[in-house]
Amino acid sequence: MRWLRRNLLGIIAILVLIYLFIPIAVVAILSFNKPSGKFNISWTQFSTDAWTNLCGVPGVCSSFATSIQIGIISTVVATALGTMIAFALVRYRFRGRSTTNLLIFLPMATPEVVMGSSLLALFLNLRFPLGQWTVIIAHIMFIISFVVVTVKARLQGLDPRLEEAARDLYADPKSTFRYVTLPLVAPGIAGAALLGFSLSFDDFIISYFNAGTLVTFPIFIWGAAQRGIPVQVNALATLVFVIALLVVLSSQLVNYRRRKKLMST
Amino acid sequence: MVVAKRRSRTGYLLLFPGMTWLAIFFAIPFVTLFMTSLQEPVPGKMGKYQAGFQLSNYTNAMAEYWPQFLRSFIYAGIATLLALVIAYPLAYFIAMKGGKWRPLLLVLVIAPSFASFLLRTYAWRTILADEGPITSFFNALHLLPDDRILNTGIAVVAGLTYNFLPFMILPLYAALEKIDPRLIEASSDLYSSAVATFRKITWPLSLPGVVAGTLLTFIPAAGDYINAELLGSTKDRMIGNVIQTNFIEFRDYPTASALSFVLMAAILVMVFTYIRRAGTEDLL
Numbered sequence: 001m002r003w004l005r006r007n008l009l010g011i012i013a014i015l016v017l018i019y020l021f022i023p024i025a026v027v028a029i030l031s032f033n034k035p036s037g038k039f040n041i042s043w044t045q046f047s048t049d050a051w052t053n054l055c056g057v058p059g060v061c062s063s064f065a066t067s068i069q070i071g072i073i074s075t076v077v078a079t080a081l082g083t084m085i086a087f088a089l090v091r092y093r094f095r096g097r098s099t100t101n102l103l104i105f106l107p108m109a110t111p112e113v114v115m116g117s118s119l120l121a122l123f124l125n126l127r128f129p130l131g132q133w134t135v136i137i138a139h140i141m142f143i144i145s146f147v148v149v150t151v152k153a154r155l156q157g158l159d160p161r162l163e164e165a166a167r168d169l170y171a172d173p174k175s176t177f178r179y180v181t182l183p184l185v186a187p188g189i190a191g192a193a194l195l196g197f198s199l200s201f202d203d204f205i206i207s208y209f210n211a212g213t214l215v216t217f218p219i220f221i222w223g224a225a226q227r228g229i230p231v232q233v234n235a236l237a238t239l240v241f242v243i244a245l246l247v248v249l250s251s252q253l254v255n256y257r258r259r260k261k262l263m264s265t
Numbered sequence: 266m267v268v269a270k271r272r273s274r275t276g277y278l279l280l281f282p283g284m285t286w287l288a289i290f291f292a293i294p295f296v297t298l299f300m301t302s303l304q305e306p307v308p309g310k311m312g313k314y315q316a317g318f319q320l321s322n323y324t325n326a327m328a329e330y331w332p333q334f335l336r337s338f339i340y341a342g343i344a345t346l347l348a349l350v351i352a353y354p355l356a357y358f359i360a361m362k363g364g365k366w367r368p369l370l371l372v373l374v375i376a377p378s379f380a381s382f383l384l385r386t387y388a389w390r391t392i393l394a395d396e397g398p399i400t401s402f403f404n405a406l407h408l409l410p411d412d413r414i415l416n417t418g419i420a421v422v423a424g425l426t427y428n429f430l431p432f433m434i435l436p437l438y439a440a441l442e443k444i445d446p447r448l449i450e451a452s453s454d455l456y457s458s459a460v461a462t463f464r465k466i467t468w469p470l471s472l473p474g475v476v477a478g479t480l481l482t483f484i485p486a487a488g489d490y491i492n493a494e495l496l497g498s499t500k501d502r503m504i505g506n507v508i509q510t511n512f513i514e515f516r517d518y519p520t521a522s523a524l525s526f527v528l529m530a531a532i533l534v535m536v537f538t539y540i541r542r543a544g545t546e547d548l549l
Contacts, residue, residue: 013358016351017373020430023388024380030391041391081283092276100280102540103287109480109536110291110529111488113505117512117525118294121301124518141290144283202382204491205505209512221383225495229387237381244379248372256368 024241031234038228050231057230063220064236070132070216071200074139079193081140082147083185089148090155107145115142116209123210130212138210139203143196150195154188187255198244295529302522312516319519326523330507334527337503340418340493341486344425348433348482349475351426356437356474357467361446374434382428386495389424390415393496416498424492432481440474441467480539484532504528 004011030040034047055061085104088094107115119138123130162184166176204218211219221233305317327334359370377385393399393414400414414420444467452462490505504524511521 009354009358010362012354016355017370019351019427020374020377022392023385023427024377026388026391027380027384030388042394081286084279085283088276088279092273092279094276094280100284103284103292106536107287107291109484109532111484111505111532113488113490113508114298114525114529114532115291115294117508117521118298118529119290120512121297121518121522122290122294125297125301137290141286144287148283198379202378204383205489205509208509218381218383221381221387225383225387229384234384237384241376241380245372245376248376249369252368252372 027234028238028241031231031238033231033234035228035231040229040231040234047231050235054232054235057232059215059220060230060232060236063215063217066132066215067201067217070136070139071197074136074143074200075193075196077136078140078143078196079147079189082144082192082196083151083189085144085148086151086155089152104145104148107142108149112142112203112205113209116206119206120209130210131214134210134212135207135214135216138206139200142203142206143199146195146199147192150192151185151188154185154191158184187251190251194244194247201240295526298522298526301518302526304519304522314518322519322523323527326520327527330504330524333502333504333507334524336418336501337487337505337528338531340422340425340503341483341489343422344429344486345433345479345483347422347426348430349437349479352430352433352437352478356434356441360438360441360444371435371438374431374438378431383491383495386424386428386491389420389427389496393420393423415496416501418497418501420496421493421501421503424496425486425489428489428492429482429486432485433478436477436481437471437474440471440477444470476539476542480535484535487532488528 029043031050032046032048033040033043034045034049035041036044050056085100089097089100094100116138119134119141120130122128123134128134158181163176163180166180167173171179202218203216204222207216208219208222215223217236221229224230224233300316301314302322303316303318303320304314304322305319307313307315355374359367359374363370391397395413395415400409403409403414404412409417409419411417414423448466448470449462452466453459457465487503488505490503490509493501493503493506508521508524508528511517511524515521
């Protein structure tokens with residue numbers, strides 16, 4: 001009983017973590033299922049059919065490729081624009097700072113349905129054809145803020161003495177930036193890009209409003225939900241999850257080792 | 266930050282492209298949304314609209330869809346409260362007892378978002394299935410009004426709570442991590458009970474995290490329609506469902522825009538109340 005009281009918090013914390021992963025376990029387990037009807041909801045029989053034939057259902061792989069392409073373009077542009085804003089916020093003084101902060105914060109605090117519908121209202125009024133480009137424009141818009149926040153945090157955590165040292169050693173501003181600042185901020189930028197890509201890749205609501213007839217991976221899943229989601233979708237989602245988790249965990253490990261090495265020297 | 270901030274043209278140049286993008290594709294659309302919400306039908310042409318000043322679009326839309334509005338706020342409110350109760354112990358554990366495992370534990374909190382939002386939501390159809398263990402358990406206790414969870418409001422709230430939980434955990438963690446553990450030690454050294462320490466020290470100091478987490482959970486939950494569509498029945502539709510169907514399927518742009526505008530206005534009121542208390546610099 002005393003043991004339970006002392007460890008109650010830890011037990012609850014572990015239970016909450018398990019709770020976070022239950023649906024993912026369901027998705028992964030059902031990727032090895034051979035559903036009896038069209039709906040892959042309850043366990044029937046073990047099968048690796050979906051994994052050996054990932055593109056076996058029409059539309060799955062093409063929508064997956066579309067989402068990857070949109071994710072890459074949106075992430076590259078949004079990371080560049082957001083990183084520039086983060087530098088301006090931390091390193092420069094300018095007029096209209098609170099308006100700028102507000103305009104960066106609001107996209108993160110606006111329900112997706114409002115952003116999606118208002119952007120669609122804009123495109124409809126301009127008679128701008130809906131498709132891949134409208135989705136990319138929308139994704140860049142909502143990713144920028146997340147990039148700013150991530151890179152800004154990294155920049156604020158930098159030790160200013162490192163850049164001072166470079167300047168004291170007669171490095172011009174350009175090479176200080178190129179050889180000192182940028183490498184130090186790079187992990188923050190990489191993290192922001194990873195976050196941006198995962199937001200873009202997984203976005204449904206904003207994309208659906210602005211996609212026209214374009215089918216991204218989430219839009220494919222949404223359409224399939226009515227008539228039964230193919231097992232391949234579960235397999236691909238599991239694959240994405242595992243890859244993303246491995247990328248993040250290995251970067252954590254690299255960080256951890258580097259810190260340990262720094263401590264010991 | 267010790268670095269002297271420079272005032273030069275470079276700062277504006279760095280801001281310009283990104284802020285222009287946000288102005289054109291985030292801010293200006295609200296103007297078009299508002300204009301669209303006031304449009305009137307073109308006489309004689311079904312489904313065509315022209316510029317107008319139809320304030321009745323708002324009154325009509327609200328008269329017809331106020332139940333969905335109310336339901337959205339109630340569902341989002343319950344989900345936010347549940348998320349706070351579930352998230353707090355985990356955030357507290359990571360912040361206070363996490364030690365060197367903190368970065369790993371935080372990765373585990375974010376990791377679920379790497380799996381598709383739609384599929385994770387859909388997975389709750391399996392977990393909450395009618396013959397499943399959870400539904401059977403509650404049915405054995407005669408706790409379910411409809412003898413089922415799936416396709417009821419309970420499933421929608423459960424889905425919302427689950428999906429937006431990381432948005433509650435992370436700000437809570439950020440606030441709890443800043444608390445000096447010596448304050449808590451001091452409190453217990455002075456013979457304060459664990460409950461009193463929590464009530465008088467930990468909870469008040471974690472309030473910024475509570476406010477931020479509540480906003481970041483409530484706002485997306487109130488606008489969400491994925492959970493209502495995948496887990497609820499037609500009786501559990503939220504305002505997001507209405508906006509989506511009116512915009513994309515019925516092409517009744519003025520009504521959908523009016524509803525969208527009202528939803529945004531309600532949320533802006535909440536955000537600005539928060540900003541007046543905390544200031545914009547703390548938002549990011």
